[in-house]
Amino acid sequence: MDDDTTAPTLTIDFCGERHVCTPGSTFSVGRDADLCIDDNRYLHRRLLEFERVSGMWWMTNCGQSITVGVATADGTYQAMLGPAGRMPLVSSPLSVVFSAGPFTYELGVIPEGSSANPAPDAVLSAPTSTDTALSSTLGATTFTPSQRLLIIALCEPMLRDGMAGASRIPSSAEAAARLGWPITTFNRKLDNVCDKLDRDGVPGLRGGVGKLARNRKSRLVEHAIMSRLVTPTDVALLDAGQPREIAP
Incomplete structure (x- = not known):
């Protein structure tokens, strides 16, 4: 004492x-x-x-x-x-x-x-948060190259600047422009990424049946950073050019 x-x-x-x-x-x-x-x-x-x-x-x-x-x-x-x-x-x-x-x-x-x-x-402390407990599940989730680029683009401020970038999560329009995609393509892919993680049990990415959560981008970034789905070295992929595959 x-x-x-x-x-x-x-x-x-x-x-x-x-x-x-x-x-x-x-x-x-x-x-x-x-x-x-x-x-x-x-x-x-x-x-x-x-x-x-x-x-x-x-x-x-x-x-x-x-x-x-x-x-x-x-x-x-x-x-x-x-x-x-x-x-x-x-x-x-x-x-x-x-x-x-x-x-x-x-x-x-x-x-x-x-x-x-x-x-x-x-x-x-010992793993008690939902994110930590789901790290292995997230690691088993399979993403297409373009879906992975989307996640990197949303996480870019935090990957470059650490927690100083936490308040600068790109808007959908900014991330789409960074990737060189139409906004409709970006939104479709964001839907697909959130759907995959939601099916794997990651909470906070949907606000109910057929209704996407208001803050899903923030939640996706938090989860990707904490589970080490993306790391600072992945930022280089954004400058290497988008993959040919962009359909999913």
Whole structure:
């Protein structure tokens, strides 16, 4: 147990407004929480919780559908924390980014000392998010070359700039222009990609029978990045020219 009088605190910075988390209590972030981000109805009442347990600060994603991106200021460490995921916070300041509906938010998380500094590759807790559990299923999904290019085009900002690109997911028109396709071709292929992943059990890509989810592009990008369906080296494929096959 920490001595609450001497244990280091944790600072949450949102738009220049700083909130200090103290050991012995839980600090929540969301639409109706200790830190009220926004009255955005797409934002969970409580999305994140911060608490000090076993000598270190932890962040828990207590939402049901929003994936949170985490990165160091220099971009050397990046991770995605899905719903029900939990991670210890390293000593260096972190940027926490998440989207709710059409809006993207960013928090600064500043641990002021820590009794342990886990290595970056050990930061994520045991697989508890739906995305992590479905990684092997996604890996078995077969995409045509042009469908794969579509996914790369949507993920390009994050593949190039990490979490800094999370708020710059291309519009359908922008991605279609990047690929040199008519918008009708792009939309048909996006439908096919989302249908494939939906059949494989990936959630959030459809809003019911015959109705595509409003934020399916954001959800597709989150899933592709977290499951490593695409990697930064794939960006070169966009500059190599589109494949002859574009029908599916």
